[in-house]
Amino acid sequence: xxxxxxxxxxxxxxxxxDAINREAxxxxxxxxxxxxxxxxxxxxxxxxxxxxxxxxKELKNTLAKDRFHVPHLHGVGANRNxxxxxxxxxxxxILEEIDKRGSFDLIFVITSTAGGSGSSxxxxxxxxxxxxxNAPIICIAVLPxxxxxxxxxxxxxxxxxxxxxxxxxxxxLVDNQYLKKYSGEDIKSAYDKINxxxxxxxxxxxxxxxxxMLMVTDLGDLKTVMSGxxxxxxxxxxxxxxxxxxxxxxxxxxxxxxxxxxxxxxKDGARAMLIIKGDKKYLDLDLVTKTVEELSKEVGQVFKxxxxxxxxxxxxxxxxxxxxxxxxxxxxxAAEAIRFEMEKREKSKKQLDNAFxxxxxxxxxx
Amino acid sequence: MKGCRILAAMxxxxxxxxxxAAADSINTTVDVxxxxxxxxxxxxxxxxxGTNWGSYAxxxxxxxxxxxxxxxxxxxxxxxxxxxxxTFMKIEVTLDSISYDTxxxxxxxxxxxxxxxxxxxxxxxxxEKEKQKPITVPKLGITRTFDTNxxxxxxxxxxxxTIRNTGNGTATNIVLDEDTITGxxxxxCPSTIDDIAAGETKRISYDLRIVDAQPGTYELxxxxxxxxxxxxxxxxxxxxxxxxxxxxxxxxxPELEISIDSVKGIITCxxxxxxxxxxxxxxxxxxxxxxxxxxxxxxxxVVDGDLxxxxxxxxxxxxxxxDVSLRAYEQGKxxxxxxxxxxxxxxxxxFEFWAEKSGLEQYYLYILAAIPILLxxxxxxxxxxxxxx
Numbered sequence: 001x002x003x004x005x006x007x008x009x010x011x012x013x014x015x016x017x018d019a020i021n022r023e024a025x026x027x028x029x030x031x032x033x034x035x036x037x038x039x040x041x042x043x044x045x046x047x048x049x050x051x052x053x054x055x056x057k058e059l060k061n062t063l064a065k066d067r068f069h070v071p072h073l074h075g076v077g078a079n080r081n082x083x084x085x086x087x088x089x090x091x092x093x094i095l096e097e098i099d100k101r102g103s104f105d106l107i108f109v110i111t112s113t114a115g116g117s118g119s120s121x122x123x124x125x126x127x128x129x130x131x132x133x134n135a136p137i138i139c140i141a142v143l144p145x146x147x148x149x150x151x152x153x154x155x156x157x158x159x160x161x162x163x164x165x166x167x168x169x170x171x172x173l174v175d176n177q178y179l180k181k182y183s184g185e186d187i188k189s190a191y192d193k194i195n196x197x198x199x200x201x202x203x204x205x206x207x208x209x210x211x212x213m214l215m216v217t218d219l220g221d222l223k224t225v226m227s228g229x230x231x232x233x234x235x236x237x238x239x240x241x242x243x244x245x246x247x248x249x250x251x252x253x254x255x256x257x258x259x260x261x262x263x264x265x266x267k268d269g270a271r272a273m274l275i276i277k278g279d280k281k282y283l284d285l286d287l288v289t290k291t292v293e294e295l296s297k298e299v300g301q302v303f304k305x306x307x308x309x310x311x312x313x314x315x316x317x318x319x320x321x322x323x324x325x326x327x328x329x330x331x332x333x334a335a336e337a338i339r340f341e342m343e344k345r346e347k348s349k350k351q352l353d354n355a356f357x358x359x360x361x362x363x364x365x366x
Numbered sequence: 367m368k369g370c371r372i373l374a375a376m377x378x379x380x381x382x383x384x385x386x387a388a389a390d391s392i393n394t395t396v397d398v399x400x401x402x403x404x405x406x407x408x409x410x411x412x413x414x415x416g417t418n419w420g421s422y423a424x425x426x427x428x429x430x431x432x433x434x435x436x437x438x439x440x441x442x443x444x445x446x447x448x449x450x451x452x453t454f455m456k457i458e459v460t461l462d463s464i465s466y467d468t469x470x471x472x473x474x475x476x477x478x479x480x481x482x483x484x485x486x487x488x489x490x491x492x493x494e495k496e497k498q499k500p501i502t503v504p505k506l507g508i509t510r511t512f513d514t515n516x517x518x519x520x521x522x523x524x525x526x527x528t529i530r531n532t533g534n535g536t537a538t539n540i541v542l543d544e545d546t547i548t549g550x551x552x553x554x555c556p557s558t559i560d561d562i563a564a565g566e567t568k569r570i571s572y573d574l575r576i577v578d579a580q581p582g583t584y585e586l587x588x589x590x591x592x593x594x595x596x597x598x599x600x601x602x603x604x605x606x607x608x609x610x611x612x613x614x615x616x617x618x619x620p621e622l623e624i625s626i627d628s629v630k631g632i633i634t635c636x637x638x639x640x641x642x643x644x645x646x647x648x649x650x651x652x653x654x655x656x657x658x659x660x661x662x663x664x665x666x667x668v669v670d671g672d673l674x675x676x677x678x679x680x681x682x683x684x685x686x687x688x689d690v691s692l693r694a695y696e697q698g699k700x701x702x703x704x705x706x707x708x709x710x711x712x713x714x715x716x717f718e719f720w721a722e723k724s725g726l727e728q729y730y731l732y733i734l735a736a737i738p739i740l741l742x743x744x745x746x747x748x749x750x751x752x753x754x755x
């Protein structure tokens with residue numbers, strides 16, 4: 001059985017982690033935690049790490065002992081510099097807390113790239129974990145709404161760059177901006193839906209990695225997939241409807257509507273992993289093989305795993321990309337926002353200096 | 367002779383005095399072979415005077431319409447001798463004293479007395495006198511006493527006859543004639559009695575067994591003694607009648623009562639509780655073998671002691687008491703029934719009590735039902751704490 005550590009950093013990471021913990025209870029609903037135990041498909045340890053204690057308090061399905069507060073008042077105020085400083089001051093304590101969970105075969109680090117604690121902790125923590133654990137570390141990086149503000153955009157820009165620089169096993173992108181248009185609901189519901197979707201796909205992946213499959217794909221394959229392209233990818237998902245063939249189901253998982261990040265996987269895909277789960281009667285292995293072969297011609301190396309379980313076929317696709325045009329757009333917007341912010345600040349400073357200039361030769365008289 | 371004249375003068379004086387005195391009591395002297403006529407009706411003649419067991423005077427009474435009259439010896443100190451004439455004039459004569467041939471008499475009457483005549487008569491000759499001289503008269507008096515005047519059936523009454531000869535002669539051929547009540551039998555009562563000498567007192571005791579006499583109050587007729595003097599004269603005397611009460615025969619039977627006592631209030635199911643059974647003989651006879659039987663409710667068990675003991679006998683007024691420990695298992699009203707049997711009789715008693723289950727037992731189902739809820743609640747609290755930060 002795989003030993004898997006899932007770390008949720010910052011408010012966003014905490015909430016996705018909480019969603020994973022909730023989904024692990026199954027379909028018991030809100031009260032499942034009072035009478036049921038989490039049924040992770042592997043030996044999963046979770047830790048929610050945050051400098052904002054209120055964010056930790058808001059978690060509903062994560063054990064208190066799995067919530068780790070890094071003491072720094074109430075968050076770092078989206079300031080990554082402060083966040084990094086806080087991490088450095090407390091990294092021994094954080095690593096010690098992680099170390100209590102034992103050894104791991106796979107580590108997920110879930111964070112928003114836009115916030116303070118998560119975006120500043122993630123690159124540093126990945127670096128520390130790489131030094132400490134000989135386990136693949138996959139980052140789940142959540143990109144913000146583009147309109148959330150310039151600070152979040154610049155945080156995203158720098159955080160992503162630093163994450164890539166850590167040379168982790170790979171980065172899977174989740175784009176709130178992209179997913180919002182599919183959720184079609186208010187912000188809060190969209191967040192909840194995005195978090196739940198992300199959580200379910202992570203658990204799907206964990207289940208596949210830890211199960212005996214009809215056609216096998218494993219952690220080694222995952223490492224190979226994640227090391228493909230620029231090491232950045234995303235996940236897709238499709239659940240067969242009545243009358244769907246296994247081929248259409250597999251192909252469905254490549255559709256943009258099923259991806260967590262906007263990408264043309266046929267064009268930009270580097271490597272892929274397909275995990276097919278469903279009742280044996282739906283699983284035409286020849287057709288699966290044939291479909292994967294066809295996909296391989298366009299996407300590149302495609303690993304496949306077939307997991308026999310009751311129900312209609314579900315397919316999780318995991319890609320790494322050779323190019324990420326959407327990121328380029330994001331960086332452009334971010335750069336503009338940073339420049340705009342700099343100009344605004346200089347202008348403001350000038351205005352202030354001018355204002356102060358009025359009293360430059362004067363002294364207060366009492 | 368001179369003495370006789372003086373005496374005669376004195377008698378004459380007294381006579382004159384008496385004749386002139388108008389009273390209902392007179393004292394007079396009458397010589398032997400002399401008679402007086404009282405109120406022209408009653409003749410009183412002195413036949414003899416002498417001393418034999420005391421001074422006496424032998425008097426003869428008769429009257430115009432009672433020619434036969436009567437002859438009687440009266441003694442000094444005796445009660446007055448009464449004589450009633452044919453015309454119903456009544457006198458009482460008492461001997462005051464005697465001289466060698468004179469009797470001093472006191473005569474009393476309810477009417478005025480007057481000596482209307484005094485006369486002399488020819489006395490018996492010496493030979494005849496000599497023939498009669500040794501005459502002795504027995505006089506038996508009889509009294510009857512009982513040791514009790516009240517008796518029950520089967521009881522024996524000790525009866526004593528006291529016979530006293532107050533005469534001067536021996537009573538012979540004494541025959542006792544005494545009736546008794548129906549259903550009573552005399553045991554040891556002689557029908558004839560040995561001679562009783564003058565002055566002798568004889569006591570005869572016998573048992574009167576009340577066998578089957580009907581209860582009630584009886585008047586026993588006097589006991590009659592028929593006897594003879596040594597000269598062959600027959601006499602009779604009798605006791606007074608007696609009252610004898612025969613009580614109804616007391617029925618003597620044993621009578622047992624049984625009582626059951628225990629703690630007051632509500633018994634707790636499963637707990638021992640003491641029960642005291644008391645058997646008392648309230649009858650007037652000792653019982654034979656006594657058996658005790660019990661009838662317990664199905665869920666009541668004897669924990670300690672014997673609930674059905676046996677006794678050889680129980681005396682009147684005695685009690686037998688024993689304790690047992692019982693235990694009731696079911697909730698509700700219980701009745702313990704006990705019977706005591708002796709001979710062909712029996713007595714019963716019952717004791718009711720209410721048993722309730724203990725709080726734990728009574729509500730254990732609820733408690734049992736509450737446990738999972740409690741555990742669930744604790745589990746929920748625990749889980750809530752686990753997830754509270």
